[in-house]
Amino acid sequence: xxxAEAPKGETAQGGRTVSETRVxxxxxxxxxxxxxxxxxxxxxxxxxxxxxxGIVAIRHARGNAVTASxxxxxxxxxxxxxxxxxxxxxxxxxxxTSMEVGxxxxxxxxxxxxxxxxxxxxxxxxxxxxxxxxxxxPPLILETDEDxxxxxxxxxxxxxxxxxxxxxxxxxxxxxG
Numbered sequence: 001x002x003x004a005e006a007p008k009g010e011t012a013q014g015g016r017t018v019s020e021t022r023v024x025x026x027x028x029x030x031x032x033x034x035x036x037x038x039x040x041x042x043x044x045x046x047x048x049x050x051x052x053x054g055i056v057a058i059r060h061a062r063g064n065a066v067t068a069s070x071x072x073x074x075x076x077x078x079x080x081x082x083x084x085x086x087x088x089x090x091x092x093x094x095x096x097t098s099m100e101v102g103x104x105x106x107x108x109x110x111x112x113x114x115x116x117x118x119x120x121x122x123x124x125x126x127x128x129x130x131x132x133x134x135x136x137x138p139p140l141i142l143e144t145d146e147d148x149x150x151x152x153x154x155x156x157x158x159x160x161x162x163x164x165x166x167x168x169x170x171x172x173x174x175x176x177g
Contacts, residue, residue, distance in 0.1 A: 015094075015139035018147045021059040022090040025052045029083045029107075040079035045105060049073070049121045052089040053101035057125035060091055060099055061137045064128045068098065071122040071157055079118050083107040092122070093154030094140035099125045100154045122157060 027048065035041040050067055057065035079085055086106045093100040105119035129135040142148050169175070 015141045017141045017143050018091050021056050023055045025087045027085050029081050034081050049103045052087040053103050053123040056089045056101045057099050061127035065125040068124045068126045073121040075119045077116045077118045079107045092150040097126055097134035
């Protein structure tokens with residue numbers, strides 16, 4: 001009897017590994033990315049972060065996925081016009097319909113080769129079906145100690161998000177749905 005093979009992009013367990021959906025995106029920062037101070041506008045970096053994280057989520061879900069929240073976005077250093085910005089995005093956690101994607105942003109001064117860690121973010125995406133309703137996603141298969149460490153940290157962030165959401169609903173500051 002022949003062994004059944006998993007569909008392309010899925011393992012025999014029906015899930016995907018972190019490495020299967022990881023993405024690295026690079027873009028040269030130009031004058032139109034600059035803010036009035038002459039640095040790259042934080043909003044331009046935010047859009048790049050959301051785009052890179054969205055690619056990871058869609059790759060994992062193999063379908064539409066939308067940004068549900070940006071749990072955390074920290075800017076550590078400025079990005080300058082002429083820098084090469086590299087975004088490294090990967091899955092940290094997968095629930096039933098949601099996924100947490102972590103994004104690390106680095107800027108390289110192409111003249112000197114200096115690389116600076118400029119921002120980090122955690123975003124939550126929800127997979128949607130053709131009707132725009134949340135749909136289940138494949139499980140995340142953890143292969144490395146780093147994958148497991150990131151999963152555990154993401155679980156803590158998820159629990160905190162749920163506690164905060166519950167408290168806001170209790171105080172009438174947030175509606176369901």
